Amino acid sequence: MFFLQVNTQPGVSSVMFFGTIGMLTLTVGLIVFIIFHQRKVIRYQQTLQGMEQEQQRLLLNASIRLQEEERQRLAADLHDDAGPLLATARLYLNENLVNLDKTSQLQSIYNAKQIIDDTIQLIRNISHSLMPPTLKNFGLESAVNDLFQKISGSGSVNASCRFHDYRERLKPEDELILFRVIQELVNNILKHSNSSFIHVTQNINADRFFIRLHHDGRGLTQADFEKLNKSSAGLGLKNIQSRLRLLDGNITFEKDASQTYYKVTIELAKDRETHLATG
Amino acid sequence: MFLRAVSIFSGLLPIIFFLYSRKRNRERSLWVIFLYVILSFLTDFSYGILPKSKLIEFYLFSGFTLIEYSFFSYFIYANLHSKGIKRFIIGGSALFYGFAIFVLFETTTYTFDSLPATIESILIILYCIFFFFEELNVLENSFIYSSKKFWIIVGILIYLAATLFLFISTTYLTAQQKKSYWSIIYMSNILKNVLFSIAFLLPATKTNRTSMQKPYNISSK
Numbered sequence: 001m002f003f004l005q006v007n008t009q010p011g012v013s014s015v016m017f018f019g020t021i022g023m024l025t026l027t028v029g030l031i032v033f034i035i036f037h038q039r040k041v042i043r044y045q046q047t048l049q050g051m052e053q054e055q056q057r058l059l060l061n062a063s064i065r066l067q068e069e070e071r072q073r074l075a076a077d078l079h080d081d082a083g084p085l086l087a088t089a090r091l092y093l094n095e096n097l098v099n100l101d102k103t104s105q106l107q108s109i110y111n112a113k114q115i116i117d118d119t120i121q122l123i124r125n126i127s128h129s130l131m132p133p134t135l136k137n138f139g140l141e142s143a144v145n146d147l148f149q150k151i152s153g154s155g156s157v158n159a160s161c162r163f164h165d166y167r168e169r170l171k172p173e174d175e176l177i178l179f180r181v182i183q184e185l186v187n188n189i190l191k192h193s194n195s196s197f198i199h200v201t202q203n204i205n206a207d208r209f210f211i212r213l214h215h216d217g218r219g220l221t222q223a224d225f226e227k228l229n230k231s232s233a234g235l236g237l238k239n240i241q242s243r244l245r246l247l248d249g250n251i252t253f254e255k256d257a258s259q260t261y262y263k264v265t266i267e268l269a270k271d272r273e274t275h276l277a278t279g
Numbered sequence: 280m281f282l283r284a285v286s287i288f289s290g291l292l293p294i295i296f297f298l299y300s301r302k303r304n305r306e307r308s309l310w311v312i313f314l315y316v317i318l319s320f321l322t323d324f325s326y327g328i329l330p331k332s333k334l335i336e337f338y339l340f341s342g343f344t345l346i347e348y349s350f351f352s353y354f355i356y357a358n359l360h361s362k363g364i365k366r367f368i369i370g371g372s373a374l375f376y377g378f379a380i381f382v383l384f385e386t387t388t389y390t391f392d393s394l395p396a397t398i399e400s401i402l403i404i405l406y407c408i409f410f411f412f413e414e415l416n417v418l419e420n421s422f423i424y425s426s427k428k429f430w431i432i433v434g435i436l437i438y439l440a441a442t443l444f445l446f447i448s449t450t451y452l453t454a455q456q457k458k459s460y461w462s463i464i465y466m467s468n469i470l471k472n473v474l475f476s477i478a479f480l481l482p483a484t485k486t487n488r489t490s491m492q493k494p495y496n497i498s499s500k
Contacts, residue, residue: 013456019444020463027440031433034411038423041415 055229059245062238074126081122089115132179140175141166144182144200151198157190161200170209177243178211178266181251184236185213185264193217193262204270211266219262220253244268286465287327290320293475303483304427308357312431315350316475318343323468333390341383341392348375348399351435355406358428360417364409371402396446400439407436427478434474441467 092112097105135143141163148159169175182200189198195217202211220228228234229241244251249268256263293316297304304313322343329335356368379395386392410432414423423429445463452460 016444016448016460019447020441023440023443024437027436030408030411031436034415035422035424037415042422 059242062235066239085119139169158197163202165204181240189215207270209268209270213264214261216261222253225253282465286468287323289469289472292472296476296479308354344396351403393449400443427481430478434471438467438471
């Protein structure tokens with residue numbers, strides 16, 4: 001107030017006094033706003049990071065559990081199927097074989113050969129389940145067709161697929177990941193949805209690669225998918241998500257507008273490496 | 280008189296703190312502020328001991344306005360990332376230097392350089408606002424008040440905001456009024472020096488600047 005008292009020109013004094021007070025108030029207000037706003041943004045960001053880390057942890061757990069399950073399945077296949085078969089073949093080909101008559105020897109060798117053939121077939125099946133040869137040799141389209149033919153062959157579900165624009169194959173490792181995702185989705189549909197048809201289409205639109213999967217059973221919506229993803233259940237879905245992350249891909253679940261069937265859309269960048277380099 | 284002495288010698292605070300913790304203050308822009316603090320202290324000190332002459336005062340204040348603008352604008356320029364804002368600073372500086380030099384050579388009254396000082400304050404306040412605007416849009420991994428540049432910008436902003444209206448109206452004030460009102464400058468100078476000292480004392484932080492993240496997306500990363 002002493003500024004006002006010493007001044008003989010009240011106009012100038014008031015302007016200066018209130019101007020200075022106003023400027024300081026604005027400045028302090030601006031600084032306080034920036035501090036609080038930034039704190040709020042950082043806290044929000046930290047919450048997001050926490051959620052992201054939790055999601056990563058769930059995905060990692062799912063991936064490890066799936067790996068363990070796969071190893072157990074392989075171990076069980078080899079131990080329970082291949083092991084007894086080879087042991088039986090060994091029985092036929094024991095040391096006593098030389099003491100048997102010619103007909104019995106031939107019979108034993110024939111039986112052992114049959115068992116070894118079965119074992120070869122078994123190991124081939126295990127190997128094919130690890131890496132389908134059709135996928136390796138002829139690509140995703142043929143592998144999906146093959147899979148769907150087998151499903152349709154059972155007679156309970158009508159499975160079909162149509163690739164509209166697949167002249168250029170994806171990279172082999174990307175095809176394998178995508179095939180596993182489709183396989184997992186189809187498995188889920190067969191196990192849980194009770195649908196009568198599964199139809200897969202592929203197309204490319206504006207440098208984006210799309211796989212769409214339709215079925216008429218009980219399906220998932222995006223909300224269900226997100227809920228399952230955040231819970232410890234839904235191992236297969238987490239596995240799908242972690243695989244798609246490798247491809248920088250996106251998956252959406254929705255019920256069709258007609259409410260008659262469910263749709264799952266997988267979306268990838270067509271040229272992933274180029275996309276990553278430029279994006 | 281006492282306030283003036285405190286204001287002048289408060290200039291030693293940031294100098295001492297900068298030298299005391301110079302390992303924390305290796306950034307070039309901080310050295311610019313350190314240099315500014317030394318020049319500011321020398322100017323204030325020499326103003327007290329130089330003979331009272333309108334001409335000396337005029338050149339001292341005008342020269343200091345130019346130096347102060349240069350140091351502050353360089354500091355803000357060095358800490359900005361937006362090319363658009365940087366271009367604005369370059370354009371603003373060209374106009375300011377042109378105008379200030381014109382006033383320096385064309386004046387006949389040799390009074391306090393009110394107009395260049397006002398323009399300097401307005402421009403630097405604008406640059407500070409741009410700086411804060413950029414800080415709001417660019418997310419850093421640490422709180423804004425843990426960075427040295429924040430405290431320096433706050434010091435500059437408070438100092439210039441407090442003195443802006445005094446610079447505007449200084450032409451209309453009598454010598455007696457000026458003497459009274461100059462305490463605003465002394466107080467804001469003390470506050471600025473304290474804030475600069477805080478900045479120099481803060482530990483150096485390495486920040487990862489990232490643009491604001493998109494809302495949480497579970498689909499892909």
